[in-house]
Amino acid sequence: MDDHVVGLESVSRHYGDAIAVADVSLGVERGELICLLGPSGCGKTTTLRMVAGFVEPTSGAVQINGQDMTGQPPYRRDTGMVFQSYALFPHMTVAENIAFGLENLNWTRADRDQRVSEMLKLVELPHLAARLPSQLSGGQQQRVALARALAMRPAVLLLDEPFSNLDAQLRVRMREELREVIRSVDVTTLFVTHDQEEALTMSDRIVVMNRGRIEQIGTPGDIYERPESAFVAQFIGWCSMLEGVVDQEGAFISKSGLRLPGKWKAGPGSAVIRPEHILLSADGAAGLSREGRVVESHYYGGATRIILDVNGEQLMMQERFPFGRHPKPGEKLNVTLKMDEIRVIGSASPCSADRQVLEGEQPRNPSKR
Ligand SMILES: Nc1ncnc2c1ncn2[C@@H]1O[C@H](COP(=O)(O)OP(=O)(O)O)[C@@H](O)[C@H]1O
Numbered sequence: 001m002d003d004h005v006v007g008l009e010s011v012s013r014h015y016g017d018a019i020a021v022a023d024v025s026l027g028v029e030r031g032e033l034i035c036l037l038g039p040s041g042c043g044k045t046t047t048l049r050m051v052a053g054f055v056e057p058t059s060g061a062v063q064i065n066g067q068d069m070t071g072q073p074p075y076r077r078d079t080g081m082v083f084q085s086y087a088l089f090p091h092m093t094v095a096e097n098i099a100f101g102l103e104n105l106n107w108t109r110a111d112r113d114q115r116v117s118e119m120l121k122l123v124e125l126p127h128l129a130a131r132l133p134s135q136l137s138g139g140q141q142q143r144v145a146l147a148r149a150l151a152m153r154p155a156v157l158l159l160d161e162p163f164s165n166l167d168a169q170l171r172v173r174m175r176e177e178l179r180e181v182i183r184s185v186d187v188t189t190l191f192v193t194h195d196q197e198e199a200l201t202m203s204d205r206i207v208v209m210n211r212g213r214i215e216q217i218g219t220p221g222d223i224y225e226r227p228e229s230a231f232v233a234q235f236i237g238w239c240s241m242l243e244g245v246v247d248q249e250g251a252f253i254s255k256s257g258l259r260l261p262g263k264w265k266a267g268p269g270s271a272v273i274r275p276e277h278i279l280l281s282a283d284g285a286a287g288l289s290r291e292g293r294v295v296e297s298h299y300y301g302g303a304t305r306i307i308l309d310v311n312g313e314q315l316m317m318q319e320r321f322p323f324g325r326h327p328k329p330g331e332k333l334n335v336t337l338k339m340d341e342i343r344v345i346g347s348a349s350p351c352s353a354d355r356q357v358l359e360g361e362q363p364r365n366p367s368k369r
């Protein structure tokens, strides 16, 4: 893993009998933005802190720039960290906060000032250099924390849920801004979030974690369109998950008898059907035509989300209907299933899915309600 900026080799972290992180291996390439995504408690923060050096692995090794970091304190690791709570020094001005890490370097005052003003410009806060953190909005504090982390020009930028204290609209704006800043300084970045949309929109690659382990690593497209486990399919995006078997001909037969023709591998499996895999037949789509009965219908403004009973299976779909025409429970709809996009994956891991629900995530599988 020498050519990786960050390398994790079978890294585990135990706390007594509890396993926070189990056997995580990962190589981060230069300039890459990688996101650790998973439900609360799955080990994201612990993994990030092991890279930063605030937590030592129980076993396994962390490398940065090809060097083994075992026993190295955080300030020797060439990383910059943005904490969930920003952790700005309340008694220092914005400029002093940004300069903090530079103080210990033997730089001239002029060089230091130069770097601070460069960083202030980068995050578009030159006019607030003399303010205290308490005089800033949440978004501005976040930018100061980012500037402070980048001031040392670290090899690796580490961010732990950097948007969790911001309201929904600001969150979307800040993630675009952050992506822009990261691109312009071209820093290798590890980013922690439990927000799938954040992960999908920002990352080069996503590492999906569950119960301390990596479930899947891939591009946002891989993760969303080619989930390799039931957990990944259900955690990222909405989907209907049907339990069933693939018969000798390669067709999937759900528990209630819905047959999806295909060429899957024989044996037990779960079909993953996303809302966008189901279209109204009237729209002339190609695929498998079926009649469904509306079980639930929820108007969301831009679209109506419908739970449709097809052959005893409850499938979620999303459509925009003409004004005043969105369907009511009991109505029949002719739909087309886009068979070339529906996937069947190996046996489900129900315990992971249950955990997701336990931790307050919305259940995304309508057939399990
Ligand atoms: N210092 C600690 N002592 C004991 N248990 C911990 C400690 N830090 C984390 N854990 C446990 O390890 C698991 C993973 O935690 P964490 O990495 O914070 O998850 P995440 O950031 O994904 O929410 C959790 O079950 C948490 O309670």
Ligand SMILES: [Mg+2]
Binding pocket: 044, 045, 046
């Ligand atoms: Mg965390």
